[in-house]
Amino acid sequence: MTDAIIIGGGSGMGLALARTLLAEDMQVTIVGRSSDRLARARTELARPGHGRITTITADLGREEDVAGLFAQVERVEHVAVTAADATGVYGRTADVATATARAVVETKLLGAWLVGKHAAGRVTGSITFTSGINAYRPNGSNTIMAAANGALASLAYGLAIELAPVRVNVISPGWVDTPIWDQLGMDKQAAFAELAARLPARRVGTPDDIAQAFLSVMRNGFITGTVLHVDGGHRIT
Secondary structure (H helix, E strand, O other): OEEEEEEOOOOHHHHHHHHHHHHOOOOEEEEEOOHHHHHHHHHHHOOOOOOOEEEEEOOOOOHHHHHHHHHOOOOEEEEEEOOOOOOOOOOOHHHOOHHHHHHHHHHHHHHHHHHHHHHOOOEEEEEEEEOOHHHOOOOOOOHHHHHHHHHHHHHHHHHHHHOOOOEEEEEEEOOEOOHHHHHOOOOHHHHHHHHHHOOOOOOOEOHHHHHHHHHHHHHOOOOOOOEEEEOOOHHHO
């Protein structure tokens, strides 16, 4: 039996979660679209005295890939979905390509739905999706991403009933230092300093912060149909 599958585990928050689980001697499978990125992650994560790491290349937006992924797994205790692609997403709605918008929805929302569809009967513990602060604090330049992230809450509510007693939850990070920021063409450190000053926590989050949030809902057998906000207080500012 596999302890955990992390879809999007090749970088950022998913990689941090994989590292945390492996340190607890778990059997972890990380999944992603890039075989090269997965190979680098496996090299980074594999170490004596830790759990076993395996990799599977799959695209969350392709049903045949998701079906094939779970066909390879007889039983898995936990599934975490951290996959995201923000390329071309940010800007006014009028300026965002329709193909880009469709790709966001296919990955973030329909991809999560496909996980629920094909993990059913194989996952025994929990499924946890990743949304984001823009679902609750849109800023006028991330509308389609906000919509896709916001819909994940409703998806989790429905799947928590449908797949019970498997638990289904959502982690909603705030500003977190992940590789997605590198796609935005900005001075990241200057931006982070400005953003941190606006948060009650007075700092931007780290992938390890989010990994710990995933652990909390994976381990607590009485949490289901819940969105856990890990945003440094962003929603109340």
